[in-house]
Amino acid sequence: MSYRIAKNLDSALEALKEKDPATRIVAGATDLFLQEMPARLVDVSSIEELTAIEEIDNRLVIGAAATHARAAASELIKGRAAALVEACLQVGSPQVRNIGTLGGNVVNAAPAADAAVALVALGAKAVLVDSSGVWREEAVARLYSSYNCSALDGCTELLVRFLIEPCGQGEGSAFRRFAARKALALPLANAAARLKLENGMIASLSLVAAPVGPAPTRLIGTEAAILGKPAGEETWLLAAETAAEEVEVRGSLLRCSAAYRRHLVGILTADALRAAARRAAVSQSGSLT
Amino acid sequence: MPTGIVESPVKIDPRVAFQSPEVWAKVTGKAIYGGDLMLPGMLYGRILRSPHPHARIKKIDIKQASGLAGVRAVLTGSSIVQKPYGIVIDDELPLAEAVVRYIGDEVAAVAAVSYEQAAEAARLIRVEYEELPAVFDPAEALKKGAPQLHAKFPGNIAWERHLERGNCDQAFREADIVVENTFTVPPIHSTYLEPTVCLAVSDPYNGLILHTAVQSPDQVRTIVARVLDLPLSKVRVIGPVMGGGFGGRVYGNLKLYIIASLLAIRTGRPIKMQLTREEEFLVGRPLIGAELKLRMAVRSDGTILAREADIITDNGAYSAQAPWVSKTLSERNDSVYQFKAIKTKVRLVYTNKVPTGQYRAYGNQAANFATESLLDMAAAKLGFDPLEIRLKNCVRAGDVTVHGLQLKSCALADCLKAAAAEIGWHNRKEGRGYGISAAIHSSGSVVFDKNFRGAAALARLELDGRVSIFSGEQDYGQGAHATFTLIAARALGIPAELITIHTRDTLASPFSIGALGMRQTTIGGNAIRLAAEQLREKIVQTAADMVNEPVIFEGGSVKSASGQVIELPAIAFRYYSLTSGLTLVGEGKYVPAESAYDKSGYGNIAVTYSFAAHAAEVEVDKLTGEIIVHRIVAAHDSGRIINHLAALGQVYGGVTQGLGMSCFEGYLFEGGRVANASLADYRIPTSLDVPAIVPLFIEQDDPEGPYGAKGLGEIVQIPVLGAIANAIADTAGVRVTDLPITAEKVFLALSGWECEA
Structure with a gap:
């Protein structure tokens, strides 16, 4: 088994170039131990682009590797997307929230993952990039193919961030x-x-x-x-x-x-x-x- | 002491509060558990288990498994000498030979140089099965034509008992009202944090050493020696620190020990085996599930007359302690109130499911849930306050109960009053439900072996003046070592810090029945007190001989009449020198009075009895059925408390486990398969689910226990169930009679919907 910690987006995408089905992107990896262990793991949890929580051009931008604990504690999200804070606060346990990420919550594709439910209600869009550098946006609700199966091809594609229109007046x-x-x-x-x-x-x-x-x-x-x-x-x-x-x-x-x-x-x-x-x-x- | 979510009006008396140094070893990660043990050349063992609930083994092919690199032994039922064994009934074999009887039954075992290779080898064993019809429901198993599990037990009845005391039929004729209902309780696992692990070491001269944490190492030693046909002198059990037992580990996992020992003997190498958490649920001997059909006869003035019971307990495929548990479950609770008559039919039934055993209070929890629920139904029918009907009928000191228990001390009525006052029974909050329940439990049970009722202990003065206590009783987190330390310190008149308790090596300690039947403090503690007292006498004697004048032993040192101080090391050395190597040893032999119980079990079955009353305050959300338990007041008569710290810990833990059994836990089965064999799906309460727990100790001296003390460890869990069930019924207006009481069950009862499967 190999475990690579990607320092930036390029190196993460590099690892996906081989389109190896035994390669798996991980961040918190909290669900990984419940499954058969893949041969190659690429850890994206320290890529800055994937962990930032900010407001850009009046849109909430939440990195896919932002942890539930950070999202739950974010004043920015609390004021603009309170449902997400409430959902993140109730995921698993403090330990799970400290390492489990929003991206993982969606890509793991459990049908009732709390953060994912809030993201869909908020109308969040997922921003994805594939190994050849092609970017696309997709509604979070469309990232599911069947029970516990993500529509995202984890061997070739990376979930980078979520975009949410903040709740405005009224x-x-x-x-x-x-x-x-x-x-x-x-x-x-x-x-x-x-x-x-x-x-x-x-x-x-x-x-x-x-x-x-x-x-x-x-x-x-x-x-x-x-x-x-x-x-x-x-x-x-x-x-x-x-x-x-x-x-x-x-x-x-x-x-x-x-x-x-x-x-x-x-x-x-x-x-x-x-x-x-x-x-x-x-x-x-x-x-x- | 926990703070924040729990509150206690108990003032901790520093003279009776001692924390064993072992606690620090645990919380700082320095304690050595079974999982930490490693030996050079050690092999790992794995077990191949049956995937079928009931099948005939036609053929086992081990060729591929044996040929795998790193594999040192593969055992099957036909490749070893098999001897049936059991705790009460000899209905098990070390490895299944012809038939498997549940999903998880041990079929073959492997030893290999790594855990992974052992697991791989186990997978490579090919077993050809012929599936047999299986039966999962005890009521079905009792029917004519049901699949039969054991030829020696036709009709699938492993054990049964029909018992009548007094004239039950007449009592029912005299009754003004009769209440009846059926209550069900699923099998419950102790869910100790540490999965069972053992390290078996065998060499031709020293024999077998089994390193495993178990509540009764001496009994494990005896059984393993018998099954493996080894001389007792060649079997030794050494316990590392135990990560919880709660009664579920009195015998640990005998099958694991026997298989590990067989592999160690076969390979000549140390064998380490550990159950996975899933295996713990599949084969870990949970408390028996039960169905209790109860009827109670009551007079209109609130006098309880009689109780009739038809109880079926679900044994699973093999018996473990289930007959004893069935007996306690069907009987002990009858001694809470002054019943005039009792009629009980209890049948322990084999099914093709996980074999069962014991957890904390021998099924008395289940009986409490059923009887206390029924009593509230009677009270409601008569318009009686639940507290008043209990106070009117509860047993008192000096009573002889319907089963002949002689109550030398009993503060049950005071417990009821104290619990009610503290919960605010007469000063209720709007929108809250209140429930109360009472319990009795043997403190120092003497019925396990009529010829072995007590305990022995040794107290040794070391050459440095410190004292080592040797006892076969066990500390598995409940604080027995701290309690024993306080008892020995008090008997010797020396500081607790000078005392070390040794309990975990069968070679060093006197034989003990083990940590069960709430006998640690009452029986084991008495033996330690006597040993320390005798050592004290010997110290005084030796010192007097040294100075040739009268001496007194006071405040930790010995002084002569003329004012000489004789230090303990000097006394120890003197005896050592005089005897060329012996040390001063006090022997404590506590032998309780012969039990007066007759063939029907009527009579005194324990040294003394502990009592408790718990009161619960709950809230039920009628929209969802959600249950919020706000507070539980736990009032206990455990005599004079020896160690307040340990006692509080027992109450917090036991009440939490009672809450788990009431509202959260229980095996779920799909056919014969355990559907929730993980801690994700077998849901014990988390710290967030635990309410405020208020311990109250009604302290009175018991004439039998050491320094007036009685047991507490098991009874703490019992009354929680009735208190919560009654509080939920009080506010919801509906009663759930099958455990656990979940939001869904409450909601379905409230809405009158039919429950879907």
């Missing part, structure tokens, strides 16, 4: 999860919301829940049902009902029954909406939270 986001214990447990369900309020009405929104399919899944039906409605209890209850009806869920012996998961998706969706709307209202009144 906008808010939030993330909620439900698990069998308070840490180190996969969620039975999670949900994230981003919405914009105009005159107390929902002017735009994005709702995501998981595990509902292979990828964090937009709740299109629920979004349509409450768009244009007033931000209030009646709407949140309608969202809970619609979301629970809309989703395709599976039950499992290790987590919970499908019926309970469906119910939880509804509850969490309403909770996330409620919190996002509160943030939107506060931001409208002037102060960012």
Whole structure:
């Protein structure tokens, strides 16, 4: 087994040139030990470009190798994409959050990875580069091919950063999860919301829940049902009902029954909406939270 | 002492608070555990396990495995001399010979120069199986025509007991109300942090040395010698530091020890074997799962009359201690209240699943969950306060219980009152649920062997004036060494720092039954007290002979009538010189009074009994069923507390494990396969899930225990279950009767939905 620490993007891409299926990009590597160990590992966690968290041209730019702990502690993200902070705070345990990265959370392709769910709700775009130096942007939701399978070809392509349009005035986001214990447990369900309020009405929104399919899944039906409605209890209850009806869920012996998961998706969706709307209202009144 | 999430009104008395130096070795990473042990030329052992829950072995081909580079031995059932063995029932073989009975059953073993090569060789063993019909549900296993596991046990019943005390039918006729329900408890693993590991060393002259951390090294030694047909003088067990046992490691993993020993004997090389975490779950002998059908007869004035029980315990494929555990599970809890009559039917049933055993309180936890839940149902039906019905019926000092236990000391009523007062029973917070539960447990059980009820210990004055204590009792993190140190220091009148406790070598220490049945402090502690007292007498005697005048031993030194000070090293040397090499040794033999229990088990079965009442304050989110346990008050009558530090630790840990059993843990099976054989999926509570725990000690002297002390280690877990279950039912208005009580189960009960599989 070889383990290379790439110092910069070029050297990481160099390692991908051979298109060797036994080569694997790692950053936190927290999920690696649960799988068969690849022969060649390329560690990208110390590449500056991949770890920066900044705001450029009114866009949040978050390096793919930024750890959950850093993202959770970032004032920049807190003020502009609160759902991501909430999600990052609930990943694994302090140890996992200290080394696990946002990019890994997405590329590992677990259907209900907390940070990924928040990223999709926030409308995050992933910026990728392949070994021949070709760059592309892709919606995070499109980086999943099937259950626990990323659409990203890890032997030829590298996830570099995420781009998020920050929540502006009248906008808010939030993330909620439900698990069998308070840490180190996969969620039975999670949900994230981003919405914009105009005159107390929902002017735009994005709702995501998981595990509902292979990828964090937009709740299109629920979004349509409450768009244009007033931000209030009646709407949140309608969202809970619609979301629970809309989703395709599976039950499992290790987590919970499908019926309970469906119910939880509804509850969490309403909770996330409620919190996002509160943030939107506060931001409208002037102060960012 | 933990701070922050836990709070304690217990004032730590520095005179009764001692931390063993071993604690520092552990937290600084310097303690030596089994996994740290290495010897030159050491080989690694691996076991090939059955992938089938029930199958006939048609053929085993070891050719490829034996030929692999680095492989030094491959053993199968037919290549070794096999002798059936067991702890209670001899229903196991070191390696399966004709039939495998569960997924994980040991089929072959390999020794190789590296762990990887051993694992690879195990993979290369080809086994041809003929699959047999399997049975996983004990109720199914009892049916006619069910697949049979052991020819010697037709009907799959490994052990059963039918017991009646008093006239149960008449009591039910006299009852004003009868409550009944069925409660289920899954198998529970002790989840000690350190997976079981052993290093077996064999040489033709010295015999076999087994390095392994186990709660009862002497019993392991006896069983291994018997199974391998070795003279007892040629088997020695030495324990490294143990990373937790919780009753799940009384015998460690006997099969691992036997296989490692066989490989060591075959190869003449040291053999190291360690279970993976997955193997711990597959073969680690969890506490038996149980189904308890209970009926309780109560009079309208709140008097509890009788209890009828039909209990099925799920043995898995082999027995370990399951018969004893089934007995305690079906019986001990009856002595919490003044029952007039009892009728119990308990059947231990073989199934094609993981073999089971014991965890912390011998199944008394499960009985507490069931009985205390049922008692609250009775109280609700009668409009009685749960606290009042318990105070009305609980046993008191001087009582003889329905099973004949003689309670020489008992502060259970005070425990109930203290727990209720501290939790705010009569001063409740809005939106919170409150539950209370009571427990009894043997402190110093004497029933394991009628002819071996007590313990012995040696106290040796070293030439430098320090004292070494030799005892067969075990410290596996519960603080026994610290407690023994305090007892010896008190008996000798010397500082604790001068005392070292040695317990982990069967060659050096007197035989002991081991750390089980809450016998460490009560029985083992008494032996150490007696040994130290005798050493003290011998010191005084020797010093008096030295100066030829009367002496007193006070404040750690010996003074003569004329004012001479005789230092301990001088006394030690004097005896050593006089005897040309012997040291002053005090022998302590604590032999409890002969037990009066009869054939039916009626009578006194322990030196004394410990009591506890726990109260819980919880909140339930009705939208999701989520359970938030806010506080648990643990009021204990463990007599006079010897070491407050250790006692607090026991309460914090035991309550946490009780919470785990109540709301988090339990084996999940898919057919015969353990579906959650990892710490990711077998969810024990994390530190964030643990509520505020408030320990209270109702301290009264017990006439039997050393310096008035009684045991605490097992009982701490028992009442948690009933308290939490009752608190959840109190606020949710619905009752979950199968453990663990999860958010989903509470929600389904609240919503009245049918549960999907």
